[in-house]
Amino acid sequence: MEGINVMSLRASSSATAAATHRLSFQQSLNPIPQKSTFFMRNSKTHMPNHSLLKQLAVPSIKSQQFDVKDGSTTAPETKIPEEDVLKVKEWEVGMFQDEVAASQGIKIRRRPPTGPPQHYVGPFEFRLQNEGNTPRNILEEIIWNKDVEIFKMKEKKSLGMVRKMLDNAPPVRDFIGALKDANLRTGLPGLIAEVKKASPSRGVLREDFDPVQIAKAYEKGGAACLSVLTDEKYFQGSFENLEAIRSSGVQCPLLCKEFIIEAYQIYYARAKGADAILLIAAVLPDLDIKYMLKICKLLGLAALVEVHDEREMDRVLEIEGIQLVGINNRDLGTFKVDIANTKKLLEGERGERIRQKGITVVGESGLFTPADIAYVQEAGVKAVLVGESIVKQNDPSLGITQLFGKDISS
Numbered sequence: 174m175e176g177i178n179v180m181s182l183r184a185s186s187s188a189t190a191a192a193t194h195r196l197s198f199q200q201s202l203n204p205i206p207q208k209s210t211f212f213m214r215n216s217k218t219h220m221p222n223h224s225l226l227k228q229l230a231v232p233s234i235k236s237q238q239f240d241v242k243d244g245s246t247t248a249p250e251t252k253i254p255e256e257d258v259l260k261v262k263e264w265e266v267g268m269f270q271d272e273v274a275a276s277q278g279i280k281i282r283r284r285p286p287t288g289p290p291q292h293y294v295g296p297f298e299f300r301l302q303n304e305g306n307t308p309r310n311i312l313e314e315i316i317w318n319k320d321v322e323i324f325k326m327k328e329k330k331s332l333g334m335v336r337k338m339l340d341n342a343p344p345v346r347d348f349i350g351a352l353k354d355a356n357l358r359t360g361l362p363g364l365i366a367e368v369k370k371a372s373p374s375r376g377v378l379r380e381d382f383d384p385v386q387i388a389k390a391y392e393k394g395g396a397a398c399l400s401v402l403t404d405e406k407y408f409q410g411s412f413e414n415l416e417a418i419r420s421s422g423v424q425c426p427l428l429c430k431e432f433i434i435e436a437y438q439i440y441y442a443r444a445k446g447a448d449a450i451l452l453i454a455a456v457l458p459d460l461d462i463k464y465m466l467k468i469c470k471l472l473g474l475a476a477l478v479e480v481h482d483e484r485e486m487d488r489v490l491e492i493e494g495i496q497l498v499g500i501n502n503r504d505l506g507t508f509k510v511d512i513a514n515t516k517k518l519l520e521g522e523r524g525e526r527i528r529q530k531g532i533t534v535v536g537e538s539g540l541f542t543p544a545d546i547a548y549v550q551e552a553g554v555k556a557v558l559v560g561e562s563i564v565k566q567n568d569p570s571l572g573i574t575q576l577f578g579k580d581i582s583s
């Protein structure tokens with residue numbers, strides 16, 4: 174068996190991760206047994222070789238600390254068989270990320286969807302659907318798919334290429350400033366109007382979906398900012414929609430509504446004309462949020478940091494530099510929407526800290542009537558993010574007037 178150098182693999186870890194994906198993601202979704210030496214058991218013990226995995230993982234993790242020059246490391250070389258290197262990667266990515274996340278109460282697992290092997294036939298192991306490789310909820314499913322999607326995006330355009338695209342990106346617009354201005358002008362929460370064709374909870378919201386036409390109608394109706402879904406698989410959105418709206422003459426600052434798990438996506442969003450991005454606390458550990466906030470600052474982007482519950486809000490309030498926090502009223506496990514969630518998270522000491530820090534709070538999801546808007550405004554929000562109730566209207570501009578109970582366009 175030809176050996177592979179672990180140190181050089183560290184320098185191109187996404188390639189290894191992708192190889193792992195290709196081998197095991199498909200197998201995990203497909204209950205048909207696969208013949209593969211990748212899952213061969215230790216021939217003496219007839220057990221999966223976990224101790225070997227752990228031994229091998231140590232130098233691999235340590236190698237992250239060595240200098241990387243021009244894509245190659247200067248660390249001493251260790252030859253490890255190819256099949257073991259892939260196993261190490263699977264173990265390392267899965268265990269490390271999920272343990273850090275779990276310690277912060279994050280239930281979304283970021284590991285590639287492989288799960289433990291279940292069945293042994295002769296010398297082979299093969300994967301059937303099990304707790305480890307089945308997403309626990311829709312958000313987890315979206316994130317697992319996003320991982321694969323990002324790998325494919327990078328195959329087409331490297332980070333270096335995307336960073337070059339930034340030279341031609343349109344100038345950044347002030348997303349938070351636009352929300353504050355609208356709030357001062359109307360005395361109502363500034364509106365982030367969502368350009369969304371479909372969603373996992375509601376299916377297709379609008380068959381005759383023309384993103385630019387809808388964006389123009391939102392702007393005419395008084396939206397301060399727009400949120401553009403770019404996820405294709407679950408929301409039927411696209412980066413083309415974002416780009417088209419940006420170059421259509423619409424002046425509202427744009428939020429790229431994407432499930433961000435890698436810095437690459439932030440650069441990509443900016444290159445396609447985004448002025449703000451979404452960071453979901455249910456998915457991202459604190460260190461990732463801090464790191465991504467730095468990238469946003471570098472690129473001049475606003476970050477909408479989204480929380481669903483008290484624990485996520487408390488985590489976010491410990492992070493310096495957050496200016497915009499979204500409270501999502503949709504439970505992504507059950508899809509149940511309850512706007513009382515916004516009130517609950519803004520009550521008491523938390524609300525006080527948010528005010529002291531000067532954070533602008535956005536109420537998200539399930540807002541349909543002037544009474545809903547009044548309710549979340551009373552709770553303390555200065556902005557709202559609204560999709561379904563306005564995108565479904567024949568005239569989305571009129572939809573905004575109906576939502577607020579008055580014309581907010583001037």
Ligand SMILES: O=C(O)c1ccccc1NCC(=O)[C@H](O)[C@H](O)COP(=O)(O)O
Pocket residue numbers: 311312367369372373374375501503505537538539540558559560561562
């Ligand atoms: O809406 C969903 O089904 C959904 C599922 C999984 C992750 C996110 C999801 N929604 C994203 C949103 O947060 C909403 O699009 C946004 O808050 C607007 O909500 P609404 O006004 O209720 O359309």
